[in-house]
Amino acid sequence: MSDFAxxxxxxVLVNNFVLVQFLGLCPFMGVSNKLETAIGMSSAxxxxxxxxxxxxYMVHAWILEPLGLTxxxxxxxxxxxxxxxxxxxxxxxxxxxxxxxxxxxFLPLITTNCAVLGVALQNTNKVHNFYESAIYGxxxxxGFSLVLILFAAMRExxxxxxxxxxxxxxxxxxxxxxxxSLAFMGFAGLV
Amino acid sequence: xALLKITSPHVHGTNSTSRVMAKVALACxxxxxxxxxxxxxxxxxxxxxxxxxxxxxxAIALKLRQRDVRFFLSDFSAVVTALLLGIALPxxxxxxxxxxxxxxxxxxxKQLYGGLGFNPFNPAMVGYVVLLxxxxxxxxxxxxxxxxxxxxxxxxxxxxxxxGHAFTSLDAYTGATPxxxxxxxxxxxxxxxxxxxxxxxxxxxxxTGWEWVNLAFLGGGIYLLWRKIFTWHAPISMLGTLAxxxxxFYDGGSSSSPGSPLxxxxxxxxxxxxxxxxxxxxxxxxxxxxRVVYGIGIGALVFVIRAWGNYPDAIAFSVLLMNFAAxxxxxxTQPRTYxxxxxxxxxxxx
Numbered sequence: 001m002s003d004f005a006x007x008x009x010x011x012v013l014v015n016n017f018v019l020v021q022f023l024g025l026c027p028f029m030g031v032s033n034k035l036e037t038a039i040g041m042s043s044a045x046x047x048x049x050x051x052x053x054x055x056x057y058m059v060h061a062w063i064l065e066p067l068g069l070t071x072x073x074x075x076x077x078x079x080x081x082x083x084x085x086x087x088x089x090x091x092x093x094x095x096x097x098x099x100x101x102x103x104x105x106f107l108p109l110i111t112t113n114c115a116v117l118g119v120a121l122q123n124t125n126k127v128h129n130f131y132e133s134a135i136y137g138x139x140x141x142x143g144f145s146l147v148l149i150l151f152a153a154m155r156e157x158x159x160x161x162x163x164x165x166x167x168x169x170x171x172x173x174x175x176x177x178x179x180x181s182l183a184f185m186g187f188a189g190l191v
Numbered sequence: 192x193a194l195l196k197i198t199s200p201h202v203h204g205t206n207s208t209s210r211v212m213a214k215v216a217l218a219c220x221x222x223x224x225x226x227x228x229x230x231x232x233x234x235x236x237x238x239x240x241x242x243x244x245x246x247x248x249x250a251i252a253l254k255l256r257q258r259d260v261r262f263f264l265s266d267f268s269a270v271v272t273a274l275l276l277g278i279a280l281p282x283x284x285x286x287x288x289x290x291x292x293x294x295x296x297x298x299x300x301k302q303l304y305g306g307l308g309f310n311p312f313n314p315a316m317v318g319y320v321v322l323l324x325x326x327x328x329x330x331x332x333x334x335x336x337x338x339x340x341x342x343x344x345x346x347x348x349x350x351x352x353x354x355g356h357a358f359t360s361l362d363a364y365t366g367a368t369p370x371x372x373x374x375x376x377x378x379x380x381x382x383x384x385x386x387x388x389x390x391x392x393x394x395x396x397x398x399t400g401w402e403w404v405n406l407a408f409l410g411g412g413i414y415l416l417w418r419k420i421f422t423w424h425a426p427i428s429m430l431g432t433l434a435x436x437x438x439x440f441y442d443g444g445s446s447s448s449p450g451s452p453l454x455x456x457x458x459x460x461x462x463x464x465x466x467x468x469x470x471x472x473x474x475x476x477x478x479x480x481x482r483v484v485y486g487i488g489i490g491a492l493v494f495v496i497r498a499w500g501n502y503p504d505a506i507a508f509s510v511l512l513m514n515f516a517a518x519x520x521x522x523x524t525q526p527r528t529y530x531x532x533x534x535x536x537x538x539x540x541x
Contacts, residue, residue, distance in 0.1 A: 151515075154311055161304055164255075172304065186507075186508025188501045189501030
């Protein structure tokens with residue numbers, strides 16, 4: 001049980017996927033202009049990331065390894081992720097048409113979120129078992145959601161700041177992300 | 192007789208940014224005096240260099256942004272940033288360290304965001320954290336408290352600042368801070384530690400010199416609270432959280448204990464942080480309820496990082512992390528506007 005807590009703490013804070021490992025920066029910069037879309041994107045990514053982590057573990061452990069095909073893992077993980085995203089898309093479309101409309105194009109774009117593939121590949125590198133993979137994927141998603149939502153709230157404020165013209169928009173966003181990444185260095189050594 | 196029509200308000204507040212900043216600077220004075228008394232004039236040296244660099248960077252940045260240099264310099268906000276950075280840096284920090292810190296404080300953390308009022312992060316703490324991560328060796332060589340008797344002489348101190356080396360080896364002078372010693376300790380019981388280590392010699396509860404420095408900053412903070420420069424919400428909830436957490440995890444002083452509540456409250460930068468940095472009106476949460484949440488967050492993060500993280504003190508990191516969360520806290524703690532009914536669980540419409 002404490003192993004799971006350590007994995008969770010490690011992925012959410014200490015090795016945060018966005019601010020420490022620099023994965024998933026595209027949606028981090030792209031969807032953070034408004035708080036509401038950021039919250040929608042976070043929940044969708046949490047769903048996909050956890051499911052994709054579990055599915056890619058199953059594909060790796062139960063299909064690729066027995067058949068000696070582990071060199072195919074990158075391409076098969078991409079396939080698994082695309083399928084999970086498609087499934088999430090259909091699921092959200094049926095259950096919540098409103099959220100589906102709000103998320104719009106960002107939902108299929110989760111496929112290209114490098115954090116999703118990163119989690120799947122790191123699971124195999126770290127030789128996680130089934131439960132550890134699930135927790136690892138979930139923790140990565142929670143860490144991603146945490147910084148995305150906080151960053152979105154901050155960017156709403158930056159939008160009205162008197163930022164010098166050359167630094168407006170994405171530039172000051174990147175600088176802010178850098179400063180946030182500095183602050184997250186403070187968690188080093190917690191686990 | 193000419194009848195002058197004057198519209199309200201008829202009574203003007205005398206508070207302006209520069210007056211508030213001047214009061215904050217004044218309230219720092221007892222703390223700076225205590226630092227000078229116990230740790231030599233190194234901190235004074237830092238502060239003077241910091242003020243010089245910060246004002247120059249501010250002037251250059253304002254010039255580049257085509258703003259009124261004289262008007263914005265005279266609000267004293269850069270001076271307060273310089274004071275806080277100078278206090279936070281280890282005494283006799285080399286001049287280039289101070290220059291880099293001032294650059295990140297003023298140019299990156301403040302002017303790039305549009306100057307005072309728009310900066311999401313506390314400028315002094317950004318400068319401090321950049322230095323702490325980039326130059327860990329220079330940033331962790333604190334002089335032990337020596338009460339003047341055997342401190343560095345004037346010439347030696349200045350040589351240390353500008354030439355980067357003292358004539359006598361500085362290692363003889365530098366030492367770990369009380370928080371550092373408690374953190375590194377793995378074998379001695381705390382009461383033994385208090386007797387063996389020189390940083391606790393003649394100290395009452397939180398390390399020689401440190402307790403007085405923190406008491407002085409506490410005094411300055413109470414003055415500001417009395418002058419209503421800030422509300423009590425953020426500092427008190429931060430100190431309260433830190434005290435409660437450190438009391439909960441204090442096991443009477445065994446070797447693995449993270450230290451007593453008094454050590455946590457009166458050592459390191461706790462009081463400076465609680466009254467001069469957490470209360471920054473620009474980067475903290477806005478509403479009173481938000482400030483309580485903000486203060487609790489900082490207190491909890493400080494204790495977690497001090498007890499289990501890599502860094503012995505954590506005020507700067509915790510403040511930056513909660514600065515990052517402040518807009519989000521504001522979003523969910525918007526106070527009810529007069530005449531509006533509060534909808535349960537939903538942020539009111541802007």
